[in-house]
Amino acid sequence: xxxxxxxxxxxxxxxxxxxxxxxxxxxxxxxxxxxxxxxxxxxxxxxxxxxxxxxxxxxxxxxxxxxxxxxxxxxxxxxxxxxxxxxxxxxxxxxxxxxxxxxxxxxxxxxxxxxxxxxxxxxxxxxxxxxxxxxxxxxxxxxxxxxxxxxxxxxxxxxxxxxxxxxxxxxxxxxxxxxxxxxxxxxxxxxxxxxxxxxxxxxxxxxxxxxxxxxxxxxxxxxxxxxxxxxxxxxxxxxxxxxxxxxxxxxxxxx
Numbered sequence: 001x002x003x004x005x006x007x008x009x010x011x012x013x014x015x016x017x018x019x020x021x022x023x024x025x026x027x028x029x030x031x032x033x034x035x036x037x038x039x040x041x042x043x044x045x046x047x048x049x050x051x052x053x054x055x056x057x058x059x060x061x062x063x064x065x066x067x068x069x070x071x072x073x074x075x076x077x078x079x080x081x082x083x084x085x086x087x088x089x090x091x092x093x094x095x096x097x098x099x100x101x102x103x104x105x106x107x108x109x110x111x112x113x114x115x116x117x118x119x120x121x122x123x124x125x126x127x128x129x130x131x132x133x134x135x136x137x138x139x140x141x142x143x144x145x146x147x148x149x150x151x152x153x154x155x156x157x158x159x160x161x162x163x164x165x166x167x168x169x170x171x172x173x174x175x176x177x178x179x180x181x182x183x184x185x186x187x188x189x190x191x192x193x194x195x196x197x198x199x200x201x202x203x204x205x206x207x208x209x210x211x212x213x214x215x216x217x218x219x220x221x222x223x224x225x226x227x228x229x230x231x232x233x234x235x236x237x238x239x240x241x242x243x244x245x246x247x248x249x250x251x252x253x254x255x
Contacts, residue, residue: 040197042091047084047107056084056105058092067100074102081232082107093199104199106229111201115237115248116156116168121149121183142182149183156248157191157203165191165203168251189223201227201239 043058048066050057053075057066069092074080081104084090088109095101123146128134155169170188191203205223227239227246237248 037195037197042093042196042199044089044091044108047086047088047090049086051084051086053083056090056092056102058090069094069100069102069105071102071105074105079103080105081229082110085109091196091199106196106199107232108196110232110234111159111237112161114156114158114168114251114253116154116251117246117248118152119155119169119185119188120152121181121185123183124181126182146182149181153185154251155188156251159194163193163195165194167191189225191223191225197226199229201229203227 043060045058045060045067048057048059050066050068054070054072056069056071058069059066071080073095079102082088084105084107088107091106091108092102093104095103126142132138153169157168158166160166167188167190170190189203190205192206193204195202203225204221206221225241227241229238230240230245231238235250237250239246239248
């Protein structure tokens with residue numbers, strides 16, 4: 001008797017394949033719908049039945065038969081980010097050795113969701129009042145006061161299936177208390193869209209205009225940052241932006 005999990009996995013995969021092959025838009029990531037961007041050498045598809053720790057069965061965008069890809073070396077080299085499960089969107093960088101061996105595997109579906117990290121404020125420049133005498137006691141009192149303001153704040157983003165990015169922690173409005181506070185929080189970067197390119201995460205901020213109460217995308221990119229995925233677990237994500245490594249934890253949302 002067929003295992004129930006395998007049966008429902010087959011049904012789920014079949015529904016995704018039918019959606020992708022029928023000419024209708026599947027509910028998957030914009031440019032990550034196995035649509036290669038310019039200069040992208042990766043291959044995209046859905047994980048099919050038969051995946052293991054050494055094999056990825058990839059259903060390509062052409063909806064042909066699943067392709068058997070050897071991921072054993074990539075697994076040994078810690079270059080498999082997110083284990084493939086039936087129906088997951090996958091990105092694969094093939095090895096130069098050929099023979100359908102993977103150099104890197106990224107489970108795009110594992111990136112969906114909210115990722116956050118804690119940020120501490122930094123002290124503002126201390127400017128003594130006119131005529132104020134700065135003593136050791138004054139500085140000690142200030143240091144003691146600063147410690148009470150060292151409250152971490154969550155920064156991060158939510159990556160949606162439709163390629164949009166929702167920022168976390170960037171909508172804090174400055175009030176009177178913030179102005180009078182001896183500390184300030186760093187200003188986070190803002191992003192509005194994301195996609196995968198050559199196995200890397202590309203975050204962009206696109207300029208928009210409001211016309212007739214509607215948001216119009218001008219396709220003008222204001223900022224674009226490319227991050228290398230260093231680690232991707234169920235609840236942990238590490239991205240390398242140039243020489244900076246940023247660690248995230250998955251933020252659980254209440255349903």
